[in-house]
Amino acid sequence: MTGYLGNEEATRETIDDDGFLHTGDIAVVDSEPFVYIVDRLKELIKYKGYQVPPAELEAVLLAHPVIADAAVIGVADEAGEAGEKVPKAFVVRLPGSELTEDAVMHFVAEQVAPHKKVRRVQFIDVIPKSTAGKILRKDLRASHSG
Structure with a gap:
């Protein structure tokens, strides 16, 4: 691309x-070398000077046996000690699960x-996604309630 x-x-x-073309994508290269797009730079959460990729936390959350789906966004740090944002998880529990916010954070x-x-957890019924399956973080930010 020339511009x-x-x-x-x-x-x-x-x-x-x-x-170099800067797309805002974050990629990793494995030993093959295959390139994997794993996150977006603009979606990184800045916490006390560290960069926290939401996709990494989502992968951890999805490994939990009673979490059906999850998404993570950065939300304002009400205590004001973390810098810009703190990671907040939106979690969809499997039916019948009594998973608590504390258990998710632990x-x-x-x-x-x-x-x-993860510093905050909110349980929701469904993670908003595009028709291509991409998490609609803007919808989570718009509906973020505490």
Whole structure:
């Protein structure tokens, strides 16, 4: 890509001086080498100077035996000690489950670095997703209630 037609500012913001296109995607390369897109830069949660990828926390949550689905967003830190945001999990429990917020936070805390811990949990009926299956984080932010 040589740039955006008629939009030099957008071109400068997307293509750096060395010609690299910055998409905002975060990728990992395995030993094959296959490239996997694992998150978006704009979706990273900044917590006390650390970057916390929501997709990593979602993968941990989905490993729980009674969590049917989950999504994570950054929400304002009401205590004001964490910086910009704290990770909040939206969790869909399997029918009949009595999983608690504390149990969810404890489950994640046992598997991640301290700065990546989920600080808040809200149980919901369904995670909003696009027709392609992408989590609609903007919908979660709009409906975020405490």
